[in-house]
Structures are given as C-alpha cells and as structure tokens.
Amino acid sequence: MSLHPVLIDGQWRTSSSTSGFQAMNPQTRQWLPDQFPISDWDEIESAVSAAYKAFDIVRNWPGARFAEFLEAYALEIEQRIDTIVATANSETALPVEPRLKGGEMVRTLNQIRQGAAAARDGSWKQPVIDTATGIRSMLGPIGPVVVFGPNNFPLAFNSIAGGDFVAAIAAGNPVIAKGHSSHPHTTMLFAQAAHVAATATNLPPGFIQLIYRTSHSDGARLVSHPHVGATGYTGSRKAGLALKEASDRVGKPIYVELSSINPVFFLPGALEERASALVDEFVGSCLMGVGQFCTNPGLVVLPRGEATESFISAVGEKFAAAPVGTLLGDGVATGLKQAITKLQEAGAVLVTGDSAADPNRCCAPNTLLRTTGADFLNRPDAFQEEAFGNCSMIVVADDVREMRLIAESLEGNLTGSIYSATSGADDASYDLIAPALRQRVGRLLNDKMPTGVAVSPAMNHGGPFPATGHPGFTAVGIPASLRRFAMLQCYDNVREHRLPAELQNTNPTGTLWRTISGQPTQSDVPA
C-alpha cells in the first residue's frame, strides 16, 4: 500500500505510519484509489515540535508577513481551481457548479484575502494604551493552532484553506491542519498550494503542516499538548465533545462547532400573508446542499390552524417531488437515518420520507416530520436531535404562547428565524418570542432563512452550547474570527523600544485603530 506523504516541518515526508485510509465517492459508493496515512503519535508530536519552533521565530513578525503568505496562497490556489473542485466533487458529490467553483471556491479565496487584509491592518488586535498608568495591551497570537475541518465544506472550511485556518494564520499562529477523512485528496491539493506559498514567502518550516487522520485518543492528546495554543473544530458532536473535554481539562481554548437545528418560527400573520412564498423559501433552504449546512433549518414552529396544515401539505409535496441529492458519505446517510428513527421514537410522525433510497449512492429520501407543541415540550431534548441532511421537523403549537415556551426550551443554536407579517399584525407575538430566542441563538433573523452565511464583519457564526463551546466568539466574519486565536497581552512599564510596534507611541501604519486614554483613534500617542 502506498500512502501519500504528510506535510511536517516544511517537508512532504513519508509517513511513519503503516495504516491508511481511502475516501469514498458518494455518487458511486466506490472507494477512491488514493491512500492516506493515519498518523501515529510520534508523527503528531513531531508536528507539534516543529510548530512550536516556528512560532518562536514568527512571534513578533508584523501582520504584513502573514498577509504576504495568504495573498501568495490565494494566487497558488487560483492556479489549481479546476483540479481542486473536480477532486472535491469526486470526494463529496457536491456539484462543481454552482456550488464548488462558483460558490465555495470564490468564498474561500475571498476569506483568504480578507484575512490578509486584516493581518496587514492589525486593528483586530484592539490595542489599548493608557498613558496615565504606563500600561498597554493588545491581543497577540496564542501559539500553534490545531484545525479540524468538517465534512460539509471541503473548500471554505477546509482545515488548511478555510475560515479557521485563515483566522489562525492571520492572527500570527502556526497551524497544524487535521484534514477531514472524507476529502483527503482535496485537502492535499490545498496543502501543496500552501506549501509553495509558504516557501516563496519565507515562512519557517513548521508554520503550516498537514496530517490526515489520527486515532481519537491521539486527537485528544494533540489538543491538550502543552505546546499547542488553541484548537478550532467543526464536526460531529460526539468527537467534538471528546476533544473539548481534553482541552478544557488543561485550560486550553478550543472553539468547537458541534450541532445546530436552527429553529424557524412562522407567525400567523406571515402565513396568512404569503404562505406560498414561505413554502418555496423553506423548501429551497432546507434541501439546498442536500441539507448539509450547519445552518440548515431543522426545526420549524408554526401555530395550529388551516394555514399551517396547508403549509405542511405543500412542503411535503415539494419534498416528495424534489430530486434526492447525494449525501457527503455513508456516515452522513447512516447518521441521518438514525436521527430520523430517534425522532420517530420520540413521537414524531412522517409527513413524507418513506420511499426507498438508491443503494448505489449515498442518499436518503427528503424527509419531513411533524409533532405537536405539547409533545415537543414533554421531551424537548429528544426532539432536538440534529438530523443532519435533507430532513426537517415541524412542530405545530397550540398558539403563540406555546411557541414562546418552545423557544424557551431550546438548546443553543447558531441561528433562529422569525417570520412575521409585513403589516405589523404579528408584532405582539414577535415581542413575546424574540427575547427568548435571542438568548439561545448566535444570529437572529427576520423573514429570512438561516442558510447563507455572509463573510461580513458583523456576522456571528456561533452561539450558545451546543452550537459552539463559547457564545462570545464567531467562526465566520473577519476580523472578529481572528480573536479566537489570540491571548490578551498586557505590558506594564515595559520600555518603549521593547513594545510591539502596535503599542509604541508612533502609530506604525498611520491607519491602525487603537484606544488611547479611552478614545479610539488613528493618531500617535500625544507627546
């Protein structure tokens, strides 16, 4: 068996491991030919050592150095676009167009360049200068970051090209990327481009590294290693919780994005006003990408009545009529079926979804479930099981007051949406539900489905547990996402020439925003 090499300490090295794995083509359920190594602990530890050494070299580099790498990396990726998207398509079944090439790749390049701009600008470090006391502080890099990418965005959240990677690098940290096992070849292509760019921009060996897979116990050892600064993880709740526990035990920041069912509340006036448009909007959002978005609307809450029954019938018909998309892999298909079974065991009833699935590809029928508000409130935990994929559950509440109780019984989510009448007829109901929902979601939407996560500086792709591990941070949105991979570094009475440039009296760029004596400013420290 010939295994692809790993990228460690500036070299593509033959893995010291003898065990390997292959990815599956979800469209055919055939194994793809390339073999990738499952790294052993020695190999993982050598990556940590190299990252630690690299960090010591770059610790005080200006952000412009990291920006140069990111910009060079974007150019290298642009030379490989067609290969990367074709490979990602074979590993994930996501369509080349409009998804991979015109969508995710554009976003990926955009994120990398936004990260470069943020690194160059430096304002994300939030420098604070208190001239009265001689104390100055800012956010500084936290040290080597481990990035575990998810299965569902092979480009834009790829462990060595996506949002967490960009944020960690732009903040000045080496990255050890742990590729997702479902798209190793795609990840390898990115890593090749990154390695060329890193070499061309004179980054130290060990600044960017890639391993493909580890055992669960080695993953836990890695994230809790004394020389690791922080970890970014997006993926399954079970694996993420194990990593979180290991990191928490040694007090290392870990940013996990675990699961979210993204509740959508339809208020009576909205249904009355524009039911047919809402059906289309919901079906489109729910089945897009075969429902494999972190922000997929998995729970819909409506008030009992004829309009709701019509809505459910119409959605059910469209689900049944829509083509059945190919899922990312057998694991996703199996997980989806198990979750649907659990929801049925809890008492949910199938509206549609009992057709047979094509055994020659990874898939499951478009599935719509329903239950009552009373049943939901009786077992809120059971009904909040995430069914990742082309599935959603409808909860028919007795009235708006029960909708509020449902909102109060929700776990933390990335998003929560409320649709209301444009006339204002739903405003009292909105005011009842919105405060409870607000506290339980990272992003509150009005009259809009949660899928589509703009890379906006105001975006919050985060939320209370179990959506993420800390509701104060976002994984998307630059520069805010950089702040996850930073520590607060204070300088007390430190001689001026020893301060980082951002904290010296002269504004190092002339455009850096700093807070001096309580006021944001781009000026120098007054003489």
Add this chain to the structure above:
Amino acid sequence: MSLHPVLIDGQWRTSSSTSGFQAMNPQTRQWLPDQFPISDWDEIESAVSAAYKAFDIVRNWPGARFAEFLEAYALEIEQRIDTIVATANSETALPVEPRLKGGEMVRTLNQIRQGAAAARDGSWKQPVIDTATGIRSMLGPIGPVVVFGPNNFPLAFNSIAGGDFVAAIAAGNPVIAKGHSSHPHTTMLFAQAAHVAATATNLPPGFIQLIYRTSHSDGARLVSHPHVGATGYTGSRKAGLALKEASDRVGKPIYVELSSINPVFFLPGALEERASALVDEFVGSCLMGVGQFCTNPGLVVLPRGEATESFISAVGEKFAAAPVGTLLGDGVATGLKQAITKLQEAGAVLVTGDSAADPNRCCAPNTLLRTTGADFLNRPDAFQEEAFGNCSMIVVADDVREMRLIAESLEGNLTGSIYSATSGADDASYDLIAPALRQRVGRLLNDKMPTGVAVSPAMNHGGPFPATGHPGFTAVGIPASLRRFAMLQCYDNVREHRLPAELQNTNPTGTLWRTISGQPTQSDVPA
C-alpha cells in the same frame, strides 16, 4: 442557632437551611458570633428562578438603568464605610489603614463608578454594522451570572461589590453572589447596601441576590444550571477546577482565577546596578498584605554569582527581621505550611522561615526558599506549587540560557517581571527570556513588581491556565472585564425598530463608538 437571612428574589428571607457556619477572627483565632446559613439546593434553585425572571425583565434595558443602580449603590456604600471596614478587619485581619479604608474601599467605589460609566457609554458592546449585507451585531448580556468571591480582597473582589459583580451588572446581567465563607458579615453589609440601591432604582427582585455558602456539589449544580449564563470565580485551584469541570461539561462560560506564582527574573546587569533597591522592592512586594495577593512574586529567578548570593542574604535578613503579619484564616496558614513542605520535599532549601508561629493568631513565619535551576528544570511542576502567603522561592540558575529554559518550563501566570540594567547591558538577555515569558503570562512587567493591579482600561488581570481558564479575558480593567459576561448577538435582516438602540441607524447617545462598514465612528449610519 439563629442564622442570618439570605437575599433572594428581592427579600431578606429566613434560610430554609438548618445548618450554618461562623467566621473566625484571624487575629485571635476566636469564632465570631454571627451565624450564616449553608443554603440547600431548593434555596439555591429559587435564586436561579428569580434571576431568570429578573433577566427577562431587564434584557433590553439601556445601560443607563444599570448605571443608575451602580451609582446609587456607591452612595449607599459610602454611608457604611466605617462599619464595613471594621467588620472586614475583624474577619480578615487586614488593617483598616492603609489597606481597607484608604486602599481597597477607594478602589471598590472607583470600580463601581467606572462600571456605571461603561454601562452608560455602551461602547464595550462593540457594535458592528455592515450596511452592505444588513447584518448587525454586538455583545449583549449573557444571562444570570454567579460570582464566587475570593478570601483575599473582602471589598474590591467581594462577590456582591467587587470587580466581577460590577462587570456582570454593568453588562446587564442579574448576579447571584456566593459570599466567601471567611468574611460573610462584610458581604452581608454590602448586600444590604446593594438591596437598598436596587429597590430605590427599581431593579426587579432577583436582580441581585446573596447566598453565603453551598455544598461543593450544589456549587457545581449551580454553575451548570440551564438558566445560568456564566460564572466568575476567584479562589482555590481545587474548588475552582471542580466548578470549571461542571461548567465546561455544559458549555457555559466560567472565568476562573486559580493560582499564579508570578515569576520575577533579575538579569545580571540589574543586580550589579541597583541590588540594594531591588532587595527593598522585592521584600516590600512579597510581604505586602502578608503575601496574600494573586500577583504576589512567589518565584524569583537569578543568575548564579556573588551578587545573587548577596541578594539572597539581604532578602533573608529582611524577611527574618520583618514583623510576621496575620493571615486571613487558619485555612490559609495550613495551606501555606503544606505548600512549603511540598517545596522542601521537592528539594527546596529554607533560607529563612523556621521560627515558631504564634499559636494565638493565624500566621506563619516569613519564609524564603531556594533551589537551583537544574533542580527546578528537573521537576518544574513540583517547584511551581503556589505557596499563598508570606513566602517566596528563589531559583539560582547557572546562566541566562538556563533562565530562558526556566521561563519555557513555566505554567501560565497572571504576571511575569524582568528587571534589567538601565544601561542596556542586559538587552540581549532580555530578548532571550522575554518572548518565552510573554507567552506564559497575562501581564509582562519591566523593572516593576507585579503587586498593585491598577484599574486601567489596558490592564490584564488574567493569563494562561492555570492562572485563569482562558487567556483572552481580564478580570480587572473596565470596560474589558465586562466582555466576559456577554454573548455575541447578531441580527440579520432584523427590522430596524426591533434592533437594540445601539444597532439602529441613529447613534443613541451621539458618543457611542460603533464600527460601521469597517470604520470606528460615533456618527449615525449614513442615509
């Protein structure tokens, strides 16, 4: 046994508990007469319910409402200063002057008023408005906060008057204060003042509450309760880790400040240049407050040589000659003796500290220990045992390179100090040690002892684990400390009249700083 009541849901209630405790006067080792309840779970849960209800009421209040409370509270405290400091003196043995009245009380009132100003100003929420996408976000209150105050600052870190309390309230959260068992009466006096102020400023019942003590298991249940938003804890490592584990398991932010030995590095040129001044500075800092500061310099690293031996002798003599202060309680004295024994078992040698302690008060001799760099590097964990109190350990390194290795072997600390020659003679040594120390401490000092934590907007009273649980946050410094008790709240396509005032087009105060389309500004959103 007559137990003092607890403050729950807006009332001073007879505790439902039948078990109680008393504080000790450390100056006499006599129990003080007042009895305070150990709350049972029902009582604790009723506090959580009341806080949850209160939060629903205040969720959208402008910061000015919380500012009014804090300002009224400061006035109420000012009417009780003499009683509070006299009580604190009897419970902690800290002197009324200069410590309690002229020092801590002034700081406490200052913090409360700074918190009020930050709440009124609102810029701590860091509003971000992206007009291109219609997405807006800011930090918002996280929900009921539990505050566990420490033993060593009965006023400035008091659970119902200190830094964490102020930060949580100023951020708009109800607080459930869990008083420290060593100064319940002091805490009760603050709570009485707070209750009067809360009533006068029309805060809902349940917004501020006080319990005195819980079992360890009930403490863990409390911090992980679904209706609790976050926890602030300052205290012992063992109890703090148990609470952290409980919070981490349910993904609730908990800000723990656990232990710190605050390493101080003296470089050769500094010793040569001003040894006698350094002796005085170190002895003063180490014995101040009987060494009972989180930032007490507990570890001193020097290069081998005559100057170092003279330094050690001089410090040892001053330690032996200095009056032996009274510790906060028997627990502190016992813990200190145990830690010294552990350090000796690891191989540290007593320079001074073998005199007998006065059995009629809580105390231990001023203790100085020493070891070699080689021994330290051989067992770095054992030598980093925190000896909380009037004790410090000196590590004599072979040379500056070994000092760097020691810096690299350190756990996370609140502070790290480096003393160097004013001539620049130590600059190369500084450049060797500072980067390693920088990454392991929250606050890096030059030529200054770490005790004395200014309430500056640039202060970082935080640091990597085990100093705290997350190196991105500070417990001191306003407005930064408020951000611990907040969640990132994003609004996507939300109708303008439903947005919080801080995110609407018109700047609500005219002075609020917001980032609009990437630029900090006090202007309205352009039409």
